Amino acid sequence: MIEVKDLHKSFGDSEILKGITTSFEQGKTNLIIGQSGSGKTVFLKCLLGLFDYEGGSISYNGKIFSRLSEDEKRNIRAEIGMVFQGSALFDSMTIEENVMFPLRMFTKLNKNDMRERADLALKRVNLDTAHNKMPSEASGGMQKRVAIARAIVNRPKYLFCDEPNSGLDPKTSIVIDNLIKEITEEYKITTVINSHDMNSVMEIGEKIVFLKDGLKAWEGSNKTIFRTDNEVVTDFVYSSNLFKKVRKMYLEENS
């Protein structure tokens, strides 16, 4: 479980996060949503420890990250898997080497055991024939799946995904969403996804945190988002006619 209390982050005079308090539960897919510029990416990078913050705290399973020693921080980071928006695969390595990378860095496994673990992770994301391809030879969807395999190969406790569906077609987006949800439940990981994608919100948002102008404007789930009367949320989530109709139908069916 990840708990965030009164998180503040500024760049110069510009205050990006103005006191966010929330929590992300284990075994659930937690989504952070909001408009561009609402502070989602900065929030995610604070959670990952890539940005220092001025106020508040972030704790991983009760351990406040900023109070930990460098070694303890490194141990927590070794328990984190991350799927970047652009996949961030190492382009000088093959797909298999990319997946084996966290094992090479953090375990004492021999090469055969590492291969076996990488093979399992690649099979888990339905990529069992692409081991020797270079990332540049893989499609966007394949790259995302390799990134997920790399993120889960070391059996992390926390999985972070920054817009995992960006640049993907709707069908591949659903495959990626379902994959993340299945892995979250199967490995009992705390998953935090930063997303713009409303299909993801509706499909896998077991917990949703809506950010606006650096503040938490709403918190709920894919079930409660249909019923919310928070105008800020409805303006954003139901901005398209299609989603307006879906919401209307849902409310009519469930009234």
Add this chain to the structure above:
Amino acid sequence: MNYLHSIGTYFLMIAEMFRKPTKWSVMKKLILKDIDDLIIGSLGIVAFIAFFVGGVVTIQTALNIDNPLIPKYLVGFATRQSILLEFAPTFLSIVMAGKVGSFITSSIGTMRVTEQIDALEVMGINSINYLVFPKFIALMLYPFLICIGMFLGILGGLVACLYGGFSAPEDYITGIQLDFDPFHITYAFIKTGVFAFLLATIPSYHGYYMTGGALEVGKASTTSFVWTSVFIILLNYLLTQMLLS
């Protein structure tokens, strides 16, 4: 203020390079890869430039010494001194700032743009140690490259004498052995070592701390070449003043 901030960040990067080392089994491979990319991959261009510039130095010297009172072996002497003291350590380092420096900046810069450096950091890896330290170690072999440049430069002069007829090869060989001071080799290698450090760290700094997209990677490569060349020239002057005067 910006310059002071950059200088501070540069020195912090150097300190960080030696902290929290990457696992040796991984580092070993990175070092070997960088030796291949930076040293072995530069052999061709260094050999080509050194050989022909050595020839040109010999031709220029021979053509400009037309006074019969000046001995002909002076052509070999002047070529040797030019190549050992300046051409090989300094001129080749500026060429390498273009070749190796741009490669380092663009490869690290591309990793920054495509979030590969963030991926390393999230995993708890000291990305500066992972990326810069192997390049620093690989460039410790840079004096070997310059040594080849020295040899081929002098050889290029001999070939120019043999086939161009600008000076008798015997005179040239006498000239290159004349008044040899072994400290000049020490001086050349001290300079080469310092330039190797600059070649590894300045381009890495420009790649690592760049922001923006693909266009900025190109700009960072150009900036890194300019600054590496500026510092090579400045330190060349300071070291020459300190060691030879």
